[in-house]
Amino acid sequence: MATLSDVARKAVVSKMTVSRVINHPDKVSDELRNLVYAAMEELNYVPNFAARALVQNKTQVIKLLILEEMDTTEPYYMNLLSGIAIELDKHHYALQLVTRNSHTVGSCDGLIVTGMRGEDYEAIIDKLERPVVLFGQNTRGYDFVDVDNENGIRMATRHVIDLGFEKILFFGIDLNEPFMYTRVKGYKKTMCLHYLPEHLFFMKNSSHAAQEIMGRQLADNRERVAVVCASDRLALGVVRAAQSYGLRIPEDVAVTGFDGVFLDRICSPKLTTLRQPVIEMGQECARMLLKKIDLDGGRLGSHIFQPELIIRASTKRTN
Amino acid sequence: MATLSDVARKAVVSKMTVSRVINHPDKVSDELRNLVYAAMEELNYVPNFAARALVQNKTQVIKLLILEEMDTTEPYYMNLLSGIAIELDKHHYALQLVTRNSHTVGSCDGLIVTGMRGEDYEAIIDKLERPVVLFGQNTRGYDFVDVDNENGIRMATRHVIDLGFEKILFFGIDLNEPFMYTRVKGYKKTMCLHYLPEHLFFMKNSSHAAQEIMGRQLADNRERVAVVCASDRLALGVVRAAQSYGLRIPEDVAVTGFDGVFLDRICSPKLTTLRQPVIEMGQECARMLLKKIDLDGGRLGSHIFQPELIIRASTKRTN
DNA sequence: AGAATTTTTGTAAACGGTTCCAAAAAAAGA
DNA sequence: TCTTTTTTTGGAACCGTTTACAAAAATTCT
Numbered sequence: 001m002a003t004l005s006d007v008a009r010k011a012v013v014s015k016m017t018v019s020r021v022i023n024h025p026d027k028v029s030d031e032l033r034n035l036v037y038a039a040m041e042e043l044n045y046v047p048n049f050a051a052r053a054l055v056q057n058k059t060q061v062i063k064l065l066i067l068e069e070m071d072t073t074e075p076y077y078m079n080l081l082s083g084i085a086i087e088l089d090k091h092h093y094a095l096q097l098v099t100r101n102s103h104t105v106g107s108c109d110g111l112i113v114t115g116m117r118g119e120d121y122e123a124i125i126d127k128l129e130r131p132v133v134l135f136g137q138n139t140r141g142y143d144f145v146d147v148d149n150e151n152g153i154r155m156a157t158r159h160v161i162d163l164g165f166e167k168i169l170f171f172g173i174d175l176n177e178p179f180m181y182t183r184v185k186g187y188k189k190t191m192c193l194h195y196l197p198e199h200l201f202f203m204k205n206s207s208h209a210a211q212e213i214m215g216r217q218l219a220d221n222r223e224r225v226a227v228v229c230a231s232d233r234l235a236l237g238v239v240r241a242a243q244s245y246g247l248r249i250p251e252d253v254a255v256t257g258f259d260g261v262f263l264d265r266i267c268s269p270k271l272t273t274l275r276q277p278v279i280e281m282g283q284e285c286a287r288m289l290l291k292k293i294d295l296d297g298g299r300l301g302s303h304i305f306q307p308e309l310i311i312r313a314s315t316k317r318t319n
Numbered sequence: 320m321a322t323l324s325d326v327a328r329k330a331v332v333s334k335m336t337v338s339r340v341i342n343h344p345d346k347v348s349d350e351l352r353n354l355v356y357a358a359m360e361e362l363n364y365v366p367n368f369a370a371r372a373l374v375q376n377k378t379q380v381i382k383l384l385i386l387e388e389m390d391t392t393e394p395y396y397m398n399l400l401s402g403i404a405i406e407l408d409k410h411h412y413a414l415q416l417v418t419r420n421s422h423t424v425g426s427c428d429g430l431i432v433t434g435m436r437g438e439d440y441e442a443i444i445d446k447l448e449r450p451v452v453l454f455g456q457n458t459r460g461y462d463f464v465d466v467d468n469e470n471g472i473r474m475a476t477r478h479v480i481d482l483g484f485e486k487i488l489f490f491g492i493d494l495n496e497p498f499m500y501t502r503v504k505g506y507k508k509t510m511c512l513h514y515l516p517e518h519l520f521f522m523k524n525s526s527h528a529a530q531e532i533m534g535r536q537l538a539d540n541r542e543r544v545a546v547v548c549a550s551d552r553l554a555l556g557v558v559r560a561a562q563s564y565g566l567r568i569p570e571d572v573a574v575t576g577f578d579g580v581f582l583d584r585i586c587s588p589k590l591t592t593l594r595q596p597v598i599e600m601g602q603e604c605a606r607m608l609l610k611k612i613d614l615d616g617g618r619l620g621s622h623i624f625q626p627e628l629i630i631r632a633s634t635k636r637t638n
Numbered sequence: 639a640g641a642a643t644t645t646t647t648g649t650a651a652a653c654g655g656t657t658c659c660a661a662a663a664a665a666a667g668a
Numbered sequence: 669t670c671t672t673t674t675t676t677t678g679g680a681a682c683c684g685t686t687t688a689c690a691a692a693a694a695t696t697c698t
Contacts (some may be wrong), residue, residue, distance in 0.1 A: 001376075001448060003684055019686065029646065044446050050378060051427040051684035053369035055653045061415070073598075075581070079399040081416065089420040096415045097400065101408040102463070107368040127363050207585075233380065243587075266526075266555065266585055266645045267523070268562075277394075299615060322654055333678045338656065348676065370654035374683045644695065652687080657680105664675065 002043035003089050011039035021045065035095075062088055062289060063108045065098045065125075068115030070205060072099070075262040076278060080135065083282020083304050091290055110289045127281070132291035138180055143292070144302045145285045149179050152274040152307035153186030153228060156256040159228035159272070159309060161194055163316065165254060169199040169217070171210055171229040171238065183230050183258070184243060203234070210237025211244075218245045225253055226315070232257035232264050239314060254315040269313035276307050321362035330358035341366065344561065350412045355601045368518055372426075376414060380606060381407055384417045384444075387434030389524060391418070394581040395597060399454065402601020403431060410609055429608045450611035452604050456497055462611070463621045464604045468498050471593040471626040472505030472547060475575040478591070478628060479545035480513055488518040488536070489546040490529055490557065501596050502549050502577070522553070528564075530557025543633070551576035554590050558633065573634040579627070588632035595626050 006208065008015045014033055020028050021036040028036070039045075053059045064084060066072050081097070088095050098105060105111075105124055113125065114135040122139075125132055134144035152171075160168055170187040173180055184200070191198050202280060203209035229235040235257030242253040249255065249269055257264055260275030284303050292300055312318070326600040332351055334349060339347050340355040347355070358364075372378045383403060385391050400416070407414050424430075424443055432444065433454040441458075446452055450520045453463035472489075479487055492499055503519070510517050522528040533546065537560060548554040554576030561572040568574065568588055576583055579594030603622050611619055631637070 005684075015685080016648060017646090020647085024684085027646075032647085044448070046426070046447060050369045050372035051653090052686075053653095054367070054373055054655085054684080055686045057653075073394060073397045073401050075392060075394050075397065078392045078394065080401075081397075081400075082392050082418075085416060085418050086420065089422065092422055094415050094417075094425065096413050097404060098413075099401075099404050099408065101405065103408065103411055106413065107365070118381065128365060129363070206587070210590060240587070262581075263585065266582065268559070268587065306675050324654075334655080336676090337676055339677090342656085346676075349675085367654050370683090371656075372683095373654080373685085374656045376683075640698090642695100642697070644693100644696105646691105646693070648691075649689085650687105651689105653685090655683090657682080660679080661678105662675105662677070664673100666670075666671100666673070668669100 002045045003048065003216055006043055007036065007039045010043060011035040018264050040049055049054060059107055059109050060092060061094045061096050061108045062094045062286070063098050063105065063111050065111060065113040065121070066106070066115060067100045067113065067117070067121060067161050069100070071075035076259060079261055079278040079280045080114070084286045086279070087283040087286035093290070110293050112285050112289060131289055131297060133289045135281070135285050138302070141299070143288060143300050145274045145281050145288065145305070146302070147281065147305050149182040150186040152258065153183045154190050155309045156228050156274060157187050157190040159255065159311065160228065160254050161190070162197070163226070163254060165224065165226035166196065167199070167223060167225045169201060169225060169232045170229045171213070172200065172202045173205045173230050175202055180230060187228055205231055205233050207233050207237035208238065210234040211241045214238045214241035215244070216316060218242070218247070222247070227253065227255050229255065229257050231279070232259045232261070232267070232271055232273055235273070235314065236267050239267060239269070250313065250315045250317060256315060260310060264310070272312045272315040273310055274307035275310050277305055281305055322367065324354065325362055326364050329362060330354040344354050356598045377584070378426055378428050379411060380413045380415050380427045381605070382415045382424065382430050383416050384430060384432040384438070385434060386432065386440060395578060398580055398597040399433070401600045402598035406602040406605035412609070419547045419619035429612050431604050431608060450608055450616060451579070452608045452611070454600070454604050457621070460618070462607060462619050464600050464607065464624070465621070466595045466600065466624050466626050468501040472504045472630045473509050473576065474501045475547050475593060476506050476509040478630065479547065479575065479634060480509070480515070480571050482545070482573060484545035485515065486518070486542060486544045487515060488520060488544060488546045489563050490532070490546055490553045491519065491521045492524045492549050494521055499549060504544045506547055516517040517582065524550055524552050526552050526556035526559065529553040530560045533557045537561070537566070541566070546572070546574050548574065548576050551578045551586070551590055551592055551597070554592070554633065555582055560588060569632065569634045569636060575634060579629060583629070591631045591634040592629055593626035596624055600624055
């Protein structure tokens with residue numbers, strides 16, 4: 001691989017002139033600039049990022065840590081990734097992916113972290129002494145980007161109440177997840193406000209689990225019911241269970257999901273869901289992080305996005 | 320950030336000793352080793368990857384270039400990413416993501432490339448003079464990992480022929496894609512072999528497009544028909560169209576998909592599909608690339624995976 | 639034209655590690 | 669005990685780029 005010195009030698013100029021042609025082309029005379037360009041072309045010169053990183057103490061690399069224990073091949077994460085990539089590309093930063101299998105985290109200019117639970121990773125991250133933005137969680141003194149989980153579920157619950165449902169179930173995932181806790185709160189508060197009894201069910205985030213639990217509910221009791229779900233996967237399971245019992249959606253069983261990333265449109269009937277603008281949220285993460293890097297640390301505040309209640313055939317027939 | 324020299328000073332040893340503690344701990348006496356560990360701990364020492372990369376001419380970074388024009392937030396790509404990450408983690412390599420928006424590709428030890436079309440990117444990649452493995456395409460003199468597209472579609476087509484279908488449509492995507500070309504070939508060869516007439520349709524890769532085109536077909540003619548689709552998305556559209564005409568699946572209309580990553584299990588009825596082992600393919604990509612890096616270039620041959628024909632309710636009722 | 643200013647180019651010293659080799663210390667052999 | 673060998677430690681140079689400053693050349697001003 002040709003180095004800057006090789007280019008300098010070929011163009012018969014100093015290393016500095018070559019460096020300047022790369023970084024401040026306008027500070028070099030036309031004549032030399034063209035000589036240098038020609039030499040670079042001829043030698044297939046590619047700048048060495050490590051050398052630059054070393055002297056500037058700037059890697060131009062942002063790491064995304066996806067640390068959740070659940071299935072990270074969900075479209076949700078690809079959207080996040082994509083949003084971050086879009087924004088980083090604009091600012092000439094590279095995106096590096098770190099999963100919970102990774103041995104080391106290593107050098108970078110900043111981190112976006114999602115699914116961090118427990119102190120271990122906090123220590124690792126703090127040690128790096130780099131700006132951090134959390135995604136989808138609110139921990140101690142970190143800046144973060146999240147969706148308003150509580151208000152989302154509140155909107156969904158109110159929506160089915162407005163449709164005249166009186167028995168309303170909540171299907172949730174592992175209660176230890178902080179985002180789950182706030183979703184439950186949204187349900188509880190709304191039910192309380194309308195003097196309605198709570199019916200909480202927790203399961204793992206799979207349509208099968210939801211289908212089975214909903215199946216058991218319907219076996220006991222076929223009264224008109226709405227199910228507010230903590231994810232589109234769960235909602236899909238509820239839909240399946242209702243269909244297998246020959247019940248009409250949304251007349252007999254109404255269902256709402258959460259995420260609005262992929263499943264909601266694929267499902268039939270299409271799901272009423274709380275759309276998280278995941279791509280935009282990813283972009284905002286990247287923007288915040290880059291700003292923190294520019295400002296050389298310091299808190300920046302956080303950004304909470306409102307989910308959008310998208311009303312579709314699983315709760316309301318539209319003609 | 321503390322440097323190696325800082326640690327050396329604090330432990331009252333030479334830089335070399337610290338470096339050795341990091342890279343060959345057994346070559347250092349217990350006494351000094353512990354002194355160094357203590358100093359590292361106290362100073363929060365994190366090694367500087369750029370410095371190491373510079374002197375070793377080794378970044379420990381692999382870049383994944385996802386260059387397709389289509390929607391790369393598909394679960395398919397996340398699975399690929401995941402497979403690659405799993406394998407790279409094992410060998411202490413970092414994974415960096417490059418999309419077609421990226422301004423530069425930059426230094427790395429090797430590249431995995433998918434969706435490269437045209438000469439522009441080839442030139443960029445060649446210039447880096449780094450080992451490359453292509454994913455899902457077979458171009459000139461590159462090593463690659465792919466799925467046997469032709470044989471896959473051949474299996475699907477034979478499957479519906481075996482089920483007694485005589486009118487068999489093929490729903491494909493943009494014919495310019497090389498993988499599409501071989502899929503069409505699989506259909507044509509099989510149809511030819513059984514003296515059956517070909518019915519080819521091309522559209523963009525969306526369920527809506529497939530639904531509309533299938534709808535038009537059914538409007539004209541309701542005879543028993545099988546549709547071999549080039550993706551699960553298209554298959555989903557076909558299913559929808561058939562359902563909207565009140566036709567029975569699989570008795571009146573049989574459908575096969577391709578990919579088997581996510582949609583096939585979500586769809587109702589579940590899809591018969593050609594499952595690509597995308598995660599394993601990603602792992603194989605990474606393994607091949609790392610081997611090429613170790614072997615310092617040179618061709619290594621390619622790896623073509625067989626897709627698995629998964630027979631489900633969209634073609635055959637199972638009880 | 640000659641001094642003052644601006645623009646263009648070059649030199650030397652980092653940046654934080656590792657490689658290569660030499661020196662010192664410890665262990666083994668005579 | 670004194671070499672010889674092995675193990676442990678350290679010194680200097682270097683990786684490819686940029687930063688900071690100095691020198692040279694070109695331009696402007698008086």
